Amino acid sequence: MTFKRVVVTGLGALTPIGNNVSTYWTNLAAGVSGAGPITKFDASKFRTQFACEVKGLDVNEFIPRQEARKMDPFAQYAIVVADEAVKDAGLNLESIDLDRAGVIWGSGIGGLKTFEDEVKNYARGDGTPRINPFFIPKMIADSASGLLSIRYGFRGVNYVTVSACASATNAMVDAFNYIRLGRLKLAITGGSEAAVTEAGIGGFNALRALSERNDSPETASRPFDKDRDGFVLGEGAGAIILEEYEHAKARGAKIYAELIGGGMSSDAYHITAPHPEGAGAISVMKDALDDAGIPAEAVDYINVHGTSTPLGDVSEALAIEKVFGDHAYKLNISSTKSMTGHLLGAAGAVEAIACLMAMQHDTVPPTINHFTDDEEFNPQLNFTFNTAQQRPVNVALSNTFGFGGHNVSVIFRKLDA
Amino acid sequence: MSEIAQKVKNIIVEKLGVEESEVTPEASFTNDLGADSLDTVELIMEFEKEFNISIPDDQAENIGTVGQAITYLEENAGK
Numbered sequence: 001m002t003f004k005r006v007v008v009t010g011l012g013a014l015t016p017i018g019n020n021v022s023t024y025w026t027n028l029a030a031g032v033s034g035a036g037p038i039t040k041f042d043a044s045k046f047r048t049q050f051a052c053e054v055k056g057l058d059v060n061e062f063i064p065r066q067e068a069r070k071m072d073p074f075a076q077y078a079i080v081v082a083d084e085a086v087k088d089a090g091l092n093l094e095s096i097d098l099d100r101a102g103v104i105w106g107s108g109i110g111g112l113k114t115f116e117d118e119v120k121n122y123a124r125g126d127g128t129p130r131i132n133p134f135f136i137p138k139m140i141a142d143s144a145s146g147l148l149s150i151r152y153g154f155r156g157v158n159y160v161t162v163s164a165c166a167s168a169t170n171a172m173v174d175a176f177n178y179i180r181l182g183r184l185k186l187a188i189t190g191g192s193e194a195a196v197t198e199a200g201i202g203g204f205n206a207l208r209a210l211s212e213r214n215d216s217p218e219t220a221s222r223p224f225d226k227d228r229d230g231f232v233l234g235e236g237a238g239a240i241i242l243e244e245y246e247h248a249k250a251r252g253a254k255i256y257a258e259l260i261g262g263g264m265s266s267d268a269y270h271i272t273a274p275h276p277e278g279a280g281a282i283s284v285m286k287d288a289l290d291d292a293g294i295p296a297e298a299v300d301y302i303n304v305h306g307t308s309t310p311l312g313d314v315s316e317a318l319a320i321e322k323v324f325g326d327h328a329y330k331l332n333i334s335s336t337k338s339m340t341g342h343l344l345g346a347a348g349a350v351e352a353i354a355c356l357m358a359m360q361h362d363t364v365p366p367t368i369n370h371f372t373d374d375e376e377f378n379p380q381l382n383f384t385f386n387t388a389q390q391r392p393v394n395v396a397l398s399n400t401f402g403f404g405g406h407n408v409s410v411i412f413r414k415l416d417a
Numbered sequence: 418m419s420e421i422a423q424k425v426k427n428i429i430v431e432k433l434g435v436e437e438s439e440v441t442p443e444a445s446f447t448n449d450l451g452a453d454s455l456d457t458v459e460l461i462m463e464f465e466k467e468f469n470i471s472i473p474d475d476q477a478e479n480i481g482t483v484g485q486a487i488t489y490l491e492e493n494a495g496k
């Protein structure tokens with residue numbers, strides 16, 4: 001059978017470095033860090049006391065107070081970015097076929113804050129279970145896609161993918177598949193996460209996964225630097241409208257790029273550690289290239305998973321050399337997590353947006369905070385350290401890897417390239 | 418207005434996001450103040466928490482208006 005072509009027609013972003021796509025991109029290209037001391041709770045007893053928080057968001061500008069209080073922040077974030085994306089796509093909700101409009105969202109955890117608050121309330125009481133009736137619908141990860149369907153009336157396929165830090169990319173690949181199979185005309189996809197909470201920071205601290213550079217939060221996320229000491233937790237959301245090409249063309253939509261391939265693999269190795277030789281990372285990039293039907297040499301930019309952990313960065317760089325051969329030294333690589341921190345289940349969404357904007361502007365956003373070379377990395381690899389680089393970006397690949405060994409990659413290509 | 422009545426009003430204003438002027442004794446949670454069934458469950462729970470009592474389900478079913486809530490709580494709270 002012939003697959004339908006799938007294009008991107010709308011974007012929305014809420015990140016630690018910008019509460020919409022345009023501010024996000026300006027700050028990405030300028031190399032701005034979103035890290036700072038944690039303001040959401042008293043972190044003074046935590047090993048890590050900083051994070052990349054969303055700043056200056058007034059949720060009530062988007063959602064009336066009495067509705068917003070029935071949503072966990074991760075679901076509120078989903079609405080904020082989906083509103084921007086739906087508007088950006090110029091969708092007329094009166095004229096599209098709502099039965100063929102879906103929502104496939106990603107979240108690594110879901111309503112963590114809600115879970116914490118409710119359990120704390122119970123623990124403080126005398127054992128009488130006065131559990132709030134909104135506890136379950138606020139906490140469950142799929143509340144985000146449910147709320148979006150209610151908001152826009154989308155009656156097609158609807159669910160949330162949960163694959164840790166690969167969640168949003170998994171969601172995107174699923175939406176891509178439904179559209180190219182002809183089952184959907186369009187979908188809101190992407191992901192959201194709001195895990196800068198006591199349990200989130202404390203839990204990742206316990207795994208020794210987070211940077212503990214408390215004296216310099218803004219330089220803590222330093223992927224591929226010799227002194228990297230873990231990731232910086234971020235929060236936020238990204239929304240992407242995927243649409244069948246002919247459908248988008250017929251309504252005269254602005255088209256950012258075509259989604260040409262999605263790869264998926266599993267490490268089958270360890271629940272938190274990456275495979276040391278990057279086996280899963282190699283196979284997922286190969287799978288994405290195969291799916292896209294393009295040679296490795298066609299790729300101009302890889303937005304890596306690159307979380308700034310000692311092991312993960314090494315295995316991903318090795319994997320890129322394995323998959324791309326000599327071309328690995330010609331393409332640009334960058335980890336935008338150096339600026340945004342790690343948005344977990346939303347990472348794939350905001351990083352796909354980074355790829356799409358890089359293509360739009362023919363500019364590769366940098367990997368900031370590079371101070372010291374690490375001999376673990378081949379110096380021929382171009383990690384786009386510290387400042388953005390201009391180059392034609394016709395094809396971009398985004399990698400996401402999640403705890404559990406889940407690997408997902410997507411490849412975008414300019415429509416006219 | 419009794420202290421209990423004021424507390425009840427405050428909870429309703431906070432939880433349902435309505436103006437205090439709308440919270441009249443006759444106002445029905447569902448018909449007048451926009452509450453759905455879950456909102457109503459939450460209100461009862463908040464009353465239980467605020468007044469440190471337990472409202473049995475068969476009695477909670479009879480609390481559908483602001484006035485009914487105030488009357489019930491004035492009769493049963495603090496006992």
